[in-house]
Amino acid sequence: MSSKILVIDDNPTNLKLVSELLEFEGHKILQAGDAEEAQVVLADTLPELILMDIALPGMDGLTLTRKLKADERTRHIRIVALTAFAMKGDDQKAFDAGCAGYITKPIDTRKLPGQVAELLAKERPKP
Amino acid sequence: MNITQEPKHTVSTPTRPNRATSKKQISISLMAALLALICSASPGMAGQAPVDLGWAGSFAILSKSGITDVPTSAITGNVGTSPITGAAITGLDCAEVTGTIYTVNAAGPACRVEYPALLTAAVSDMETAFTDAAGRALPDVTELGAGNIDGMRLAPGLYKWGTGVLIPTGVTLDARGDKDAVWIFQIAGVLAVGNGAIVTLSGGAQAKNIFWQVTQATLGTTSDVKGIILSSTAITMNTGATLAGRALAQTAVTLQMNAVTEPIN
Numbered sequence: 001m002s003s004k005i006l007v008i009d010d011n012p013t014n015l016k017l018v019s020e021l022l023e024f025e026g027h028k029i030l031q032a033g034d035a036e037e038a039q040v041v042l043a044d045t046l047p048e049l050i051l052m053d054i055a056l057p058g059m060d061g062l063t064l065t066r067k068l069k070a071d072e073r074t075r076h077i078r079i080v081a082l083t084a085f086a087m088k089g090d091d092q093k094a095f096d097a098g099c100a101g102y103i104t105k106p107i108d109t110r111k112l113p114g115q116v117a118e119l120l121a122k123e124r125p126k127p
Numbered sequence: 128m129n130i131t132q133e134p135k136h137t138v139s140t141p142t143r144p145n146r147a148t149s150k151k152q153i154s155i156s157l158m159a160a161l162l163a164l165i166c167s168a169s170p171g172m173a174g175q176a177p178v179d180l181g182w183a184g185s186f187a188i189l190s191k192s193g194i195t196d197v198p199t200s201a202i203t204g205n206v207g208t209s210p211i212t213g214a215a216i217t218g219l220d221c222a223e224v225t226g227t228i229y230t231v232n233a234a235g236p237a238c239r240v241e242y243p244a245l246l247t248a249a250v251s252d253m254e255t256a257f258t259d260a261a262g263r264a265l266p267d268v269t270e271l272g273a274g275n276i277d278g279m280r281l282a283p284g285l286y287k288w289g290t291g292v293l294i295p296t297g298v299t300l301d302a303r304g305d306k307d308a309v310w311i312f313q314i315a316g317v318l319a320v321g322n323g324a325i326v327t328l329s330g331g332a333q334a335k336n337i338f339w340q341v342t343q344a345t346l347g348t349t350s351d352v353k354g355i356i357l358s359s360t361a362i363t364m365n366t367g368a369t370l371a372g373r374a375l376a377q378t379a380v381t382l383q384m385n386a387v388t389e390p391i392n
Contacts, residue, residue: 013248017182020244084179104392106184106252109205109245110226 003120004045006030008038008061009053009082018051018082018107025113035059042074049120051103054083054094062097069098080119082107175285175309178260178338180355180373181252182245187226187389188374188382189253194219196382197366204373204389205229209246213239219382226389253375257357260311260340274316280329283308291316292341297325300353302332310354314341318356322347322365326354334371335390346370355390 005027009015012033019029030047032038034056050068054061061081068074080101081094091102101119103112183189187204193215194208200219205226208215213235216228221238228236231243267284274290280299292314302308308331312318318341320326328334337354344356346368354372356362362376369386 013182013244017245017248106180106182106392108389108392109185 001117001120002026002028003049004028004030004047005116006032006038006041006045006047006050008032008035008050008056008064010034010056011053014053014105014107018112021107021109021112022116025116027116035061035064038064042068046074047077049116050077050079051082051116052079052099054081054090062093065094065097065099078119078122080116174283174307175263175311177309177336178256178311178355178357179252180256180375182249183253183256183375184373184392185245186229186249186373186375187387188380189249190215190374190376190378190380191250192378193217194380194382196223197384199223200382200384201386202226202388204387207246207249208235209243209250213241253357254377256375257340257359257377260338260357261313263311263313266313281310283310283332285311285313287313289315291319293319293321294324294326295321296323297327299327299329300332300337302328302330304331306331306333307336308332309336309338311338312340314339316342318344320344320346320350320352320368323349325351328353333390335392337372344374 005022007015007018007029010033015031015033019031023029030041030045032041035058052061052065065079068077068079078100079098080103081099082103083090084105094102100122103115185205186207187202188194188206190208192211194206196218198218198220200223202224203226206224207229209231212232213230216235219236221236228239229242229246230239231246233241263285266287269287271286272279274288275293276298277295280301283302300310318339324347334353339354339356341356341358343360344358344362346352346364348365349367352370356372356374358376360378362374363381364370364383364385366383371388372390374380374387
């Protein structure tokens, strides 16, 4: 099933590869390199899922997640944290901020499409 | 310091003998003291962060100059070569890989997927990971066992050798209940694992958190190794050797009826 997914990552290589891997699966991909750019994209289009890099320059991913969850227009979007160093407690911080899931880097190209499909299949949060 | 070596023989000459104590009792006491040392906390040892593999972490086997296989091997995880073309993957059949074989061009095994952008990123990240592992400062232990760590039980930490390292029969890595415990082995030479040698994980140790930074690695026949091998040159797996981890080589990877299984992230 094709879905609209916003990928937010400040690393251009990560942004490109994650986007391509999901495009191979038939998803429509929107991209943003930071929180500001993401908000511009979201002002225009609402995706079903956001893959959110946590360590963004400026406003970090957790802050942006909290902001989106506080906004009636965007609170129904499933947000999945995508971050490099899986340290103790990071997953809980992501869930506390409102993330529905947590994917740790290194990204496994074999597993990412399945992880995304599983998250898309989850019941959507009520608006 | 948490580094301990399993006693290979009983120490029977105490420094302060008690006339009322038999040699056997003294030996037992010393053994108990050694065991206490094994289990003791290590206030001076700072936990290492794992080495960030980036996109190289998507591969069970990644090589810059080719992969040669004598079938039948069983690879669980992705396989890739770059910058060398897919033609440098020889002997490896699609049926041997549970994963994707990525190449930079339309050459190589029939099931290959051309994805040069992914491979370029992965190779770059592999080199960065090697540099990170090699550059970690303030090792907890240096020149342990003069390069022969056979029979030792090693706590998490940063270990450094200015030589190669030998594991003739086996070594145990003991996390003592900390599933996030990390080992980084900085080896300025060849990691030589003996025929039939076993790297044993204990106390919750995980292969994904073990990093062997080496100039070259040779895994002996039927040896059983765990961890991420970051090699500046080749990784050679002799007949029947198994690796629960990743073989990330800046030159070639040679397989001969092996099993390589990527760790669970």
